[in-house]
Amino acid sequence: MQLVFATNNLNKLKEVQSLIPDHIKLLSLADIGCVEDVPETQDTIEGNAIQKAEYIKKHYGYDCFADDTGLEVDALNGEPGVYSARYAGEQRNSEDNIQKILKNLNNESNRNAQFKTVIALEFQGKQHLFTGICKGEITMDKMGDQGFGYDPIFKAEGYDKTFAEISLEEKNRIGHRGKAVQLLVQFLNMQQ
Known part of the structure; x- marks a missing residue:
């Protein structure tokens, strides 16, 4: 079985490849010759994942999946949510995004947050959605140098x-x- 993972984010690709069993061959957008930006214009995490998966299926014909992830901060009414990648602007800079979150939570005692990932799968003519949530909190400062995005300011519950x-x-x-x-x-x- 082979599937396209509709992402240009090499960190996400690496993370997901480590979870996929060997009998599923994972293709990247580069592997199928997709060099254009896949649209993400929906106003929900689910909507963006669906839009990306449908785009690849329609334009390239492959069974595929796409994900969208958002950080939802309670004290910020769920922000940045669907706008997580470009929270501090269209430059999509992780450091800028982190600093904006920390600034917006500066005097806030409620630092509860959750990461939410939705995967949309286009498979054998049908669409399926899979959702993963990790609850936790935003730290006061950045800690650590692994991972990407908001990882340096997010602690999962119990950690x-x-x-x-x-x-x-x-x-x-x-x-x-x-x-x-x-x-x-x-x-x-x-x-199978």
């Missing part, structure tokens, strides 16, 4: 280290994307 301080294996086991991918893999394993 005293940020996602940027734990191994990729541990992050995949407890994290939002790992949970969503586990559901995807369970589904694909049943299709």
Whole structure:
């Protein structure tokens, strides 16, 4: 079985590849010759994942999946949510995004947050959605140098280290994307 993972984010690709069993060949957008920016113009995380997967299926013909992830901060009414990648502007700079979150939470005692990943799968003419959520909190400062995005300021419930301080294996086991991918893999394993 082969599937396209509709992402240009090499960090996401690496993270997901480590979770996919060997009998599923994962192709990147580069592998199928997709060099254009896949549209992400929806106003929900689910909508963006669906839009990306449908785009690849329609324009390239491959069974595929796409994900969208957002950090939802309670005290910020769920922001940045669907706008997580460009929270501090269209330059999509992780450091700028982190600094904006920390500034917006400067005098806030409620630092509860969650990461939410939705995977949309286009498979054998049908669409399936898989959701992974990881609850936690935003730290006061950045900690760690692993991971990407908001990882240096997010601690999962029950952990005293940020996602940027734990191994990729541990992050995949407890994290939002790992949970969503586990559901995807369970589904694909049943299709054989």
